[in-house]
Amino acid sequence: MEIQEIAPAKINLAQDILFKRDDAYHEVQMVMASVDLSDYISLVERGDDEIRVETSQAFLPDDKRNHAYQAAKLMQAQSKHKAGVNIYIEKNIPVAAGLGGGSTDAAAVMRGLNKLWNLNLSQDTLVPLANQIGSDVPYSLNGGTALVEGRGEIISQLPAIPYCWVILAKPAISVSTRKIFQRLRVEELDAPFNASNVVEALKKGDYSALMVATGNALESVTFSVHPELASLKAKMQKFGAQGVTMSGTGPTIIGFVKNQKKGKRIYNALKGFCDEVYLVRTQSQQFIRSTRV
Ligand SMILES: C[C@@](CO)(OP(=O)(O)O)[C@H](O)COP(=O)(O)OP(=O)(O)OC[C@H]1O[C@@H](n2ccc(N)nc2=O)[C@H](O)[C@@H]1O
Numbered sequence: 001m002e003i004q005e006i007a008p009a010k011i012n013l014a015q016d017i018l019f020k021r022d023d024a025y026h027e028v029q030m031v032m033a034s035v036d037l038s039d040y041i042s043l044v045e046r047g048d049d050e051i052r053v054e055t056s057q058a059f060l061p062d063d064k065r066n067h068a069y070q071a072a073k074l075m076q077a078q079s080k081h082k083a084g085v086n087i088y089i090e091k092n093i094p095v096a097a098g099l100g101g102g103s104t105d106a107a108a109v110m111r112g113l114n115k116l117w118n119l120n121l122s123q124d125t126l127v128p129l130a131n132q133i134g135s136d137v138p139y140s141l142n143g144g145t146a147l148v149e150g151r152g153e154i155i156s157q158l159p160a161i162p163y164c165w166v167i168l169a170k171p172a173i174s175v176s177t178r179k180i181f182q183r184l185r186v187e188e189l190d191a192p193f194n195a196s197n198v199v200e201a202l203k204k205g206d207y208s209a210l211m212v213a214t215g216n217a218l219e220s221v222t223f224s225v226h227p228e229l230a231s232l233k234a235k236m237q238k239f240g241a242q243g244v245t246m247s248g249t250g251p252t253i254i255g256f257v258k259n260q261k262k263g264k265r266i267y268n269a270l271k272g273f274c275d276e277v278y279l280v281r282t283q284s285q286q287f288i289r290s291t292r293v
């Protein structure tokens with residue numbers, strides 16, 4: 001038996017950092033949305049209890065360092081029969097980009113194995129397991145548009161982003177989430193809080209208000225390490241994208257347009273300055289579906 005899962009990337013419309021906690025994580029308030037740029041995961045039963053990972057990108061780990069492996073291991077511990085699985089990841093989401101690629105793969109493996117091994121684990125059981133892998137994994141279990149709080153484990157679904165196109169510009173640099181948080185001094189942040197305004201705009205379906213409300217408190221930290229990101233952001237704004245902001249801990253810069261034609265113009269203009277550029281739609285939760293093969 002084989003299960004196939006779609007694992008979409010996420011973008012951050014807002015990322016507020018509230019305070020540093022005693023466990024060395026930060027209390028956050030983020031608004032995330034799934035976008036139409038996805039990894040594809042295949043899960044195939046094995047005759048033994050081994051977990052094997054193979055990916056389409058040779059530079060990705062294929063052992064216990066892979067978030068997909070970690071997800072399978074946690075799910076196996078929940079299963080009485082200790083079945084094994086072959087995991088294949090077709091990687092399309094840029095790595096270490098602020099687009100949650102490893103987390104969405106892990107979440108897709110959890111969803112898929114819940115079906116393949118007939119575990120029937122509830123969301124309440126899956127969220128704490130997901131949180132052991134990474135702070136973005138609980139959100140990625142359902143994806144869609146959501147307010148994400150705590151360390152990442154408190155999720156409230158929100159209405160979808162009004163119809164628009166999203167431009168993703170990922171320069172040829174990788175950013176380590178851990179290193180950005182290490183550099184962060186919360187008391188020195190002077191960014192305004194964005195999440196509550198983004199939530200309000202989404203609830204009203206007000207695209208213009210949404211474009212004014214987006215923002216990311218970690219921009220100043222990542223931009224101080226990679227100053228070229230500030231000029232990429234300025235270019236995207238100059239070319240006419242709205243709500244331009246950094247996703248996650250970066251380096252991907254995102255911007256919005258109502259009209260696909262305009263999106264294509266900005267996409268073409270940015271291609272000359274940036275290693276990887278994508279023009280995508282946002283994705284609602286019902287698109288995260290699996291197929292039994
Ligand atoms: C901040 C976000 C926003 O999307 O960054 P991106 O990874 O997407 O860029 C994520 O929540 C990241 O989640 P994830 O990538 O799963 O990171 P984790 O493995 O949980 O954490 C990596 C490191 O980041 C720091 N960290 C992470 C999340 C958080 N709320 N507070 C933190 O201080 C911790 O130092 C931790 O050791």
Ligand SMILES: Nc1ncnc2c1ncn2[C@@H]1O[C@H](COP(=O)(O)OP(=O)(O)O)[C@@H](O)[C@H]1O
Nearest residue numbers: 065066067095096097098099100101102103105
């Ligand atoms: N399935 C996976 N896909 C991508 N990266 C993975 C995966 N498993 C482990 N990693 C590791 O996780 C790190 C962060 O990758 P990624 O999740 O793409 O970044 P981000 O947190 O910025 O979205 C990388 O260094 C990568 O080697």
